[in-house]
Amino acid sequence: LTQLKESGRRIAMSASRGRTAAARLHQHGLVFALIASAAAMSVVASAAASSSRGAPTDFIPCSDPCAGGDVNYELTASIRTMPMQATEPGGHLPRDYTYRGRTYSTETENHHGFMGPTLRVRPGQSLWVKLRNNLTADETDDDKPDGKLGPAEVTVDDYWRMLQKPGEKIKYQFYQKSVPHPSLMIVDGANLPHDFDATNLHLHGLDVEVHMFDPVGTTDPHAPHIAVQPGECYCYKFHVPEDHPGGMYWYHPHLHGSTAIQMWGGMLGLLYVDGPLLDELASYGVTRTEEFVIWDPAFRLVDDRNGTRGHNLEVDEFLMGQTTLSKIHPFLVNGRVTPDFAVGVGEVLHFRTLVGIVENENTFLVYREGEEDRPWDEAAVPFYVVASDGVTYPRPKKKNILVMAGGQREEILLQFDQPGKYVISQQGIQGMQFFDMWGHPHDQILATITVDEAVRTQLPSTPIEEMAFTPGYREEDKIQAHDIVKTENIVFSMGADRNKAPFPQYFVNGRPFSPDDIRFRAHPGEAVEYVLINANHNVHPFHIHVNRFQIQEMGSELSTERYPVLKNLLEHDPAVWRDIVVVPPNGRARIWVHYKSNYTGKTVLHCHFLAHEDTGMMATIFIGDEDVVFRWQDHRELLAGIACGALLAAIVLIALRSAREEKQPYERVVMNEIKSKAMD
Numbered sequence: 001l002t003q004l005k006e007s008g009r010r011i012a013m014s015a016s017r018g019r020t021a022a023a024r025l026h027q028h029g030l031v032f033a034l035i036a037s038a039a040a041m042s043v044v045a046s047a048a049a050s051s052s053r054g055a056p057t058d059f060i061p062c063s064d065p066c067a068g069g070d071v072n073y074e075l076t077a078s079i080r081t082m083p084m085q086a087t088e089p090g091g092h093l094p095r096d097y098t099y100r101g102r103t104y105s106t107e108t109e110n111h112h113g114f115m116g117p118t119l120r121v122r123p124g125q126s127l128w129v130k131l132r133n134n135l136t137a138d139e140t141d142d143d144k145p146d147g148k149l150g151p152a153e154v155t156v157d158d159y160w161r162m163l164q165k166p167g168e169k170i171k172y173q174f175y176q177k178s179v180p181h182p183s184l185m186i187v188d189g190a191n192l193p194h195d196f197d198a199t200n201l202h203l204h205g206l207d208v209e210v211h212m213f214d215p216v217g218t219t220d221p222h223a224p225h226i227a228v229q230p231g232e233c234y235c236y237k238f239h240v241p242e243d244h245p246g247g248m249y250w251y252h253p254h255l256h257g258s259t260a261i262q263m264w265g266g267m268l269g270l271l272y273v274d275g276p277l278l279d280e281l282a283s284y285g286v287t288r289t290e291e292f293v294i295w296d297p298a299f300r301l302v303d304d305r306n307g308t309r310g311h312n313l314e315v316d317e318f319l320m321g322q323t324t325l326s327k328i329h330p331f332l333v334n335g336r337v338t339p340d341f342a343v344g345v346g347e348v349l350h351f352r353t354l355v356g357i358v359e360n361e362n363t364f365l366v367y368r369e370g371e372e373d374r375p376w377d378e379a380a381v382p383f384y385v386v387a388s389d390g391v392t393y394p395r396p397k398k399k400n401i402l403v404m405a406g407g408q409r410e411e412i413l414l415q416f417d418q419p420g421k422y423v424i425s426q427q428g429i430q431g432m433q434f435f436d437m438w439g440h441p442h443d444q445i446l447a448t449i450t451v452d453e454a455v456r457t458q459l460p461s462t463p464i465e466e467m468a469f470t471p472g473y474r475e476e477d478k479i480q481a482h483d484i485v486k487t488e489n490i491v492f493s494m495g496a497d498r499n500k501a502p503f504p505q506y507f508v509n510g511r512p513f514s515p516d517d518i519r520f521r522a523h524p525g526e527a528v529e530y531v532l533i534n535a536n537h538n539v540h541p542f543h544i545h546v547n548r549f550q551i552q553e554m555g556s557e558l559s560t561e562r563y564p565v566l567k568n569l570l571e572h573d574p575a576v577w578r579d580i581v582v583v584p585p586n587g588r589a590r591i592w593v594h595y596k597s598n599y600t601g602k603t604v605l606h607c608h609f610l611a612h613e614d615t616g617m618m619a620t621i622f623i624g625d626e627d628v629v630f631r632w633q634d635h636r637e638l639l640a641g642i643a644c645g646a647l648l649a650a651i652v653l654i655a656l657r658s659a660r661e662e663k664q665p666y667e668r669v670v671m672n673e674i675k676s677k678a679m680d
Contacts (some may be wrong), residue, residue, distance in 0.1 A: 058214060058215040058235050060233050060234065062231070062232070064233075066235035066236075067130075069238075072128045073130070075104050075130070075131050075201065076104070076134055077131070077228075078134040079103075102149065102197075114295075115335070116251070118270045123243065128236065128237050129201065129236040130233060131234045133197075134230065135197040151318060188505070191616040198258060199228055200226040201253065202252055205390050207240075207241055208599070209237075209238055212254060213226060213601075218601050219601045220602070221627070248354065248409045249272065249273060260358055265297070276469070284467050285459060287457045288350060296330070300316040321359065331362060338448060339447050340447065341447060345453055346455070349413070350411070354409050355404045355405060355406055357405070357406045359406075361582065363404070365400075365426075366449075368421070381416070382399065385399055386413060393576070394469060398465065403582065405539065416449070421448060426443060426446050430442075431562075432558070432565060433585075484527050486529070488520065490509065490520075490532050491507075491535060492535065502615040506617035508605075516620070517619075521622050522621065524599070524624055527594045528592070531590050532589040536585065541608035542581050544593065544621070545604055546603060548593070548594075552591060552592055555588050601623060601624065604620055
């Protein structure tokens with residue numbers, strides 16, 4: 001009996017300790033579950049709060065200044081009504097119109113009419129630009145009740161209707177029948193033209209901070225496009241390096257989906273980085289300098305017979321401009337149809353040429369008026385190029401013809417030894433530019449030059465071919481083969497699936513543009529070789545942001561006999577630095593890019609036919625190391641699962657504890673059994 005009592009006492013004590021430990025375990029588990037649940041909920045809440053506060057940005061209240069640079073400018077994107085010269089519909093005769101559209105120009109700035117103010121900066125200076133978006137129609141636009149200027153954004157229905165009657169004998173028109181109704185089309189919404197009143201700013205050709213994504217210079221791989229909406233302002237902050245080449249650059253909008261419409265409307269301007277070229281030309285007696293800005297707007301007539309609109313010309317619909325079906329689609333020089341430049345015999349005329357065109361190539365060919373039917377090599381008046389894409393050559397290069405595409409700049413010297421009338425012609429691109437479509441782009445006289453005996457400035461002291469200039473890059477800056485760390489292919493291609501919108505489809509390496517799809521990576525200081533491949537019978541001008549390259553090879557499967565201008569397009573000099581190269585139809589270009597060591601971040605490369613870029617022919621490239629960024633939006637399911645699991649565990653533990661407390665104490669049952677056995 002004594003032994004049984006002792007055994008019972010021990011059992012009871014052990015059971016008591018077990019109950020206490022179990023109770024503590026339940027309590028601790030409950031506390032842990034509650035803490036875990038609260039922590040998970042806190043993570044979700046803080047992530048959401050962080051998202052609502054927003055990431056770093058360079059957007060500013062429009063009342064705030066943006067003037068902390070050595071040089072400061074403010075650009076205002078607005079809707080203005082202005083005089084505009086264009087050709088008659090279907091013809092080449094000039095006519096004066098009243099145009100209403102989107103522009104950087106102001107009432108006080110009338111430089112080439114439609115263009116924005118000219119920006120100037122010196123190497124080593126900081127440049128701040130405040131961009132203000134005032135792209136909202138006013139009460140005079142009675143036909144725009146939503147407060148927006150046309151054209152309307154492109155819809156799937158628009159693409160479907162165009163495919164029924166495309167208006168041109170395009171080869172891919174006959175590949176397949178389109179679906180019977182637009183609702184059956186597959187839609188890539190991100191690459192449909194859209195948001196025509198949102199904008200941003202690109203400094204084309206400058207070696208400055210990446211500035212396509214917010215904020216400027218961002219190293220966040222998920223950074224969004226800079227999209228300045230009407231009523232908003234953005235402060236761009238740049239630093240121009242001390243060794244930046246002096247020369248001609250330009251600026252234009254670059255928001256994916258609206259770039260082409262805004263450029264067709266005239267949103268562009270010039271930017272100069274000061275350098276020694278003008279002073280060196282003056283030392284040789286060359287002081288006659290003119291700007292020569294080529295632009296290819298896509299216009300439509302609007303009815304203003306009763307005078308209520310106040311204008312009779314607007315930008316045409318996107319699909320009309322993209323397919324060059326606009327009835328008013330001229331090449332303008334400095335905003336005019338065929339302007340005339342006067343120069344004396346023997347005098348040197350210096351053209352600072354910008355090819356500010358959207359969806360075409362063009363030639364620069366000079367000959368005496370009336371000799372346009374003679375072979376180019378016989379009739380052409382030679383000229384000299386002293387700089388390309390902002391980079392000055394050490395010596396002038398003699399040319400008979402240039403084949404140029406949107407974004408390129410050429411500094412050209414012209415000299416005539418006989419009086420008379422001369423023309424600068426755009427011709428010979430037809431058939432080569434787009435799938436053997438003869439007539440696009442049309443031949444046109446860009447400008448005329450009247451040469452007489454009167455010398456307006458002075459004659460040069462030195463023959464042009466003997467002039468020497470300070471080069472934009474030193475000889476030792478040239479990329480060498482042993483500098484190349486890797487080779488990558490960049491393939492520009494088109495799709496002709498009539499069941500998909502946009503149509504046609506535009507790809508880089510087989511995929512349409514997606515801003516967070518980083519296809520290419522490079523590191524500061526590296527030299528990379530890219531083989532640019534054009535899979536189609538049309539041209540694609542290649543442009544990479546904030547980095548220059550040297551062209552090592554050009555080639556095409558097409559015949560230079562059938563397309564004589566192709567021979568000139570394929571000419572290249574490996575020593576020349578460029579930021580645009582025209583990838584020939586059914587052809588290739590091999591380039592070497594040297595990534596600067598001072599700028600990193602997220603940027604793009606793309607086709608500079610801007611309607612192609614707007615509908616998918618662009619890709620994201622990342623230079624340097626990416627930020628490690630936790631995006632709670634990418635982990636919603638995981639965070640919700642953690643929170644729900646922790647909360648469920650807490651509920652279960654509470655239920656278990658409640659159930660246990662309802663039972664009688666364990667040790668009382670044990671002692672009753674022992675006593676019963678002892679009595680027996």
